[in-house]
Amino acid sequence: MVNVIVFAAKIVCxxxxxxxxxxxxxxxxxxxxEIKCLRLGFQCELKMQVEGMNWKSYAKILGLGAGLLLTILPSVYVAVSNSLLYFWPSLLSILVIRMQSVLMLLYVDILGHHVNLLGKRLQDVLNCHLKGGNCILDGNCNQLCSLExxxxxxxxHMGLYYLFTxxxxxxxxSIVCIYVVMILDSTVNIYWTQQVLAEVYEYRYLYATFxxxxxxxxxxxxxxxxxEFCKRxxxxxxxxxxxxxxxxxxxKEPAYNELLSEFIMQVEQNSLAINAEGFMNIDNSLLMSILAAKVTYMIVLMQFSSY
Incomplete structure (x- = not known):
């Protein structure tokens, strides 16, 4: 029954x-x-030298993609050695879900990179105003302090908000379905790991569960x-x-203060956040909720196994 539930969730996903x-x-x-246009806007309108993400971000994405592919091999080994026929119909769905996750993580990093650039430019403007317009930033501090x-x-910022939307x-x-699959799959396999350690199943099943x-x-x-990075x-x-x-x-002109008030309201109303169809915001609070739910499901599974 557990295998059918997990398999059905993957197929639906x-x-x-x-x-x-x-x-x-x-x-x-x-x-x-839109990402390309936003980058051009940063270069032309904000006079920024927009570079790509740092090597750590690319290394993280490439390493994660390679790791997700390689970790399928232990499951294949266990499926072959134990003739687990139910594993093979779900192999393609596992590959699709994992590669889609890597693609989404790449886009989230790109969005976070642009939000960080916008924040740095606003910091330059704030520093210029605090120094009374006497600083030299980009060779033209007066431009940074201007209404334009x-x-x-x-x-x-509004273009970035539309990009998040x-x-x-x-x-x-996709985020909702992938999270459901990852929560179900990880919870069930943690439970099976506990069963293997209790010597209910053979120890080679640990390769697949891990x-x-x-x-x-x-x-x-x-x-x-x-x-969470985008939200912060x-x-x-x-x-x-x-x-x-x-x-x-x-x-400061009166129009500058009015525009500044509108900008503040815009930032408060149009939050730059990753949202999954209104079900949840992807941030640290969701991470803690998932951990709490996994503990609850683990307790339920262990109680059922005792009967």
Missing amino acids: VTVIVLQMIFHYDDYYRFCM FLLALKHN HFNGLFGW AVYIPSIIMIFIFCRGG QNVIIGSYLRNLACHPAPA
């Missing part, structure tokens, strides 16, 4: 992923073009940390704007 890719095929291209530059910052629309149901729940927990943790950067952007509003300068 893969079906949702494939259907989303079919019906939103053109949207994936538009999403990539604040308007460009506001415009690019597009991402949530493209991958929202190869399932450890990658699942790692994916849950990294994805939640990526969403949005909070930092809001704090920069409020600090800017709390330090009035004689040179």
